Amino acid sequence: MNTRVREVKGRELKDENQEMSGSSMLIQALARENVDTIFGYPGGAILPTYDEIYRTGIRHILSRHEQGAIHAAEGYARVSGKPGVCVVTSGPGATNVVTGIADAMIDSLPLVVVTGQVATSVIGTDAFQEADILGITMPITKHNFQARTVEDLPRIIREAFHIATTGRPGPVVIDLPKDVSIASGMFHYDDEPNLPGYQPTYTPNKLQIRKLAEAVTKAKRPVILSGAGILHAGASPELLEFVEQQQIPVASTLLGLGGFPGTHELALGMAGMHGTYAANMALHEADLLINIGARFDDRVTGNLEHFAPQATVAHIDVDPAEIGKIIETHIPVVGDAKEALRLLNEVNPQPGESVRWRMKVDEWQQEFPLWYKEGSEYIKPQKLTELVYEKTNGEAIITTDVGQHQMWAAQYYKFDHPNAWVTSGGLGTMGFGFPAAIGAQFAEPDRQVVAILGDAGFQMTMQELSILQELNLPVKVLLVNNASLGMVRQWQQLFYEERYSNSLFPIQPDFVKMAEAYDIKGYKITDENEVAGVLEEAFNYNGPVVIDCRVHEEENVYPMIAPGQGHHQMEGVKP
Template sequence: MRLKVEPEAEPMAKKAMNGADIFIQALKNEKVEVIFGYPGGAVLPIYDALYKNPIDHVLARHEQGAIHAAEGYARISGKPGVVIATSGPGATNLVTGIADAMMDSMPLVIFTGQVGRGVIGTDAFQEADVVGITMPITKHNYQVRDVKELPRIIKEAFHIATTGRPGPVLVDIPKDIASEDAVVSFQTKINLPGYQPTLAPNVLQIRKLIEAIRTAKKPVLLAGSGIIHAKCSEELFTFAKNMKIPVVNTLLGLGGFPANDPLFLGMGGMHGTYTANMAMYESDLLICIGARFDDRLTGNIDHFAPNATVAHIDIDPAEIGKNITTQIPIVADAREALLSLLAGKGEPAQSEEWLKALAAYKVEYPLWYNESNNEAISPQKLVKMIYEMTNGDAIVTTDVGQHQMWTAQFYELNEPNRWVTSGGLGTMGFGFPAAIGAQIAAPEKTVVSIVGDAGFQMTFQELMLLVELKLPVKIVIMNNAALGMVRQWQETFYEERYSQSLIPMQPDFVKLAESFGIRGYQVQSEAEAEKILRETMKDRQPVLIDCRISPRENVYPMIAPGKGQHEMIGVKP
């Protein structure tokens, strides 16, 4: 990416500032409200500047907790999450979160400290080549080599992170840069010739899609998280209604179309609904908006929508045609594309019989689960109870695994910006710190973090923040004493050889919560769970509820590896 700076619009400031103060002023210019971070030697000048010029700072107890919290903040607020860590291990502890944000298109701006310029490349104490390490997992990254470049670089970093397809941008700042004095201007304009995202769709391709809709008899809309990022849920709803096209959401797109609407078919993919997957399989026109056709959605691509004309709307041209052959490619912002389609005033699809057939699928093949045997809690029933106790209005975060899929299946998401989960990277430990960031972004909302017993143990040190910041996050642990999804795959595909997936010893989660000053409960039955949820979901205090769920319960339906959408298992009891 070649970067070019236009002439400065105003004279340079007369007063010299050190790099750390320039850094703080640049963040203020970007209207940064909160920073998630952890100090260390290479960023001490920056933290000294924060002491003198405070911006709200969340002191995570581990850098991974900081960056996942920033992801949760970004997803719910729509603003970029800002992260600071020191050099070496501080920076490398962010790598998982950076990769997670890259896969899921989360706008983050990450600042890492670096050893002084004079010793870069000498294996100095706490030196790591963070630019080289993160190059494949960032949208762009920088290493500052001149203090006078700081205002421009920071301005560009925020612009790149939040425009086009959002993503993480990293700025590596050597310690001596943060201490060096300079006279700078903050009026530098952005001019990035190599970075010009296409927002408006091609008119001819829009007309081609409008004509395809007019003649389609089995159309389907596949809506991904691009709908959330582009803030166009209302436009999607109007378009689907006007054109009489049913809607499937990807995992990350949940909430982009109301789950209680008759046109909604459910989540597609490996653990999606039978109706959603068969709709895509049988479709004659598949319109994908803001999704990337990943393998967990498509199953075996040889059997994915085999009879469909595929239209793909995405702001990232690299995604179009990457996995699925596309007949109508439209590079555009999702909202701009939908506005153009609505303005085209095309005729609705001839979908009456199709909608009747899909409605019959819904009746014949609903999501199902085994009722509790009173020895443990049904996880699906637990999710439904949480939905009822929160009136479906909570912000819900999850880790990755069985509990994530049960939540996606049984917690109806009728509005955008209510769902925070790790999709592409599948990061254990994500859900709880993400809930912290989500609660900071929406302090008036109920935030429920539904996690597994294994994933929670990876980042539970952030419990202290609930007390320190007075955050009323509700933690619900689905405890089956196992790496649940690993155990399910070993049962299904490895002849029940449970190699290292069962967890024989756990901490006492109630005592753990209490040691941080948080109420904790252990519940063994659905009656207990209902009572405790009713008592705790409405108040404004943090709580941890350890729910002992059925240890052998599996997630169904399921597309097995190598199988097509039409070859789901477990579609009926």
């Protein structure tokens, strides 16, 4: 019998096949799933579990709001590839993590979220701090459980981790009533999950692989759309091998950045609404589009009537529900991206006659690069991002909120390595970037983590500065401060005749004083000539830093595909 005893901060965990409480079972199970960090916030219904956390000494990071805990767990999962674990209490504790759960679901991040619940005897009576978290989270989880007996708890936890981390990753909720966490039962955790209705397909159909190989050979204008599925599958080496073998240019989705080296000669940059001209025109003109691990989000496709109108579409995805959902797919390949690319590389199809195509793509890159006007009295956010890239040698983990600063980071920081880009994609969650940086720092304690944030999003979760102070985490917070809801303001300027309804911030806190109130080093920069020196000093400082960079509130993100337009109808591609 494998008892798998583990040490957690010097305290020995118990053997299996012992009688123990439900809370003890939970902590023992987390250890056996190699969980080293929990993010959370205690409360009445979950106190038995927190007492067990105290007894065992497993590392717990106390957020200052449950929103911070769930986003930190997301950042941890995104960088480490391991499931992020979040533990909160019932009622408001559980409802405060709903946005993060939805965010993880749409962006395919593996989370196990344990929510306290009132005792089973009063469920459904509107007891104090009761909320129907199963009903609330059913549409936004990969699966959810409620443990009604202590005997079921080990199986539920095992299944939760299995579901969260296999196939297309996603969040799983375990609702733990207080009486179940107190009750005692025999703990056994060796059984493999038995889920006949859940059997993800990892190995693609070889006939479909051959069809795709034949299409590659016939293609004259092929392009790859690289999505987050490349990162989740750990398929970056196989993608690089395939691309260099076939000499096919690569456009990336927002969440796919880093799956293919951003400085590679065949990298076209990000595709979509604020993507590069070369990436979008390659999608528009392609005769073969190979989508690997992307879900054809509307911000990528633009107007569907104009999307890849000449292309045979191949789609490799571990989630069969995504294939054909948005775009008609001619060559569907259901399976793990790493395995599919491995099989393609084994087939080693003869590259098509696409020399002219690559020359055309190179012309687009040379003639229509990303651009911005220099010489302003304000700090240029594009230049700011380039300097962050330069000062970190392109080696940092970058997290962002959502909005203009997110797009500038995606455009101007060249991600050469996987799992170094942490952002909220599908849900577009403000307040995500800062706590996600905290989770990322725990996942990679020796890496430089930079949170590039908007001033608005930072104000949603800046109470988590307490964690930076308490643990001296060397996260660098870089505020792209335009005193507004930047992307909202841009849309109001372009599409609402400059009616800036509730998008401007005439009064802001002093962010430097805010940092100093937490005993954190703070800087305010208003002159572009100061940026390089302050960044140099901040990155050489072994501790947390907040840098308030003032940029012009009317600086816009370009290029841009306006709503209803296609990839060939980009605006702002030249000064």
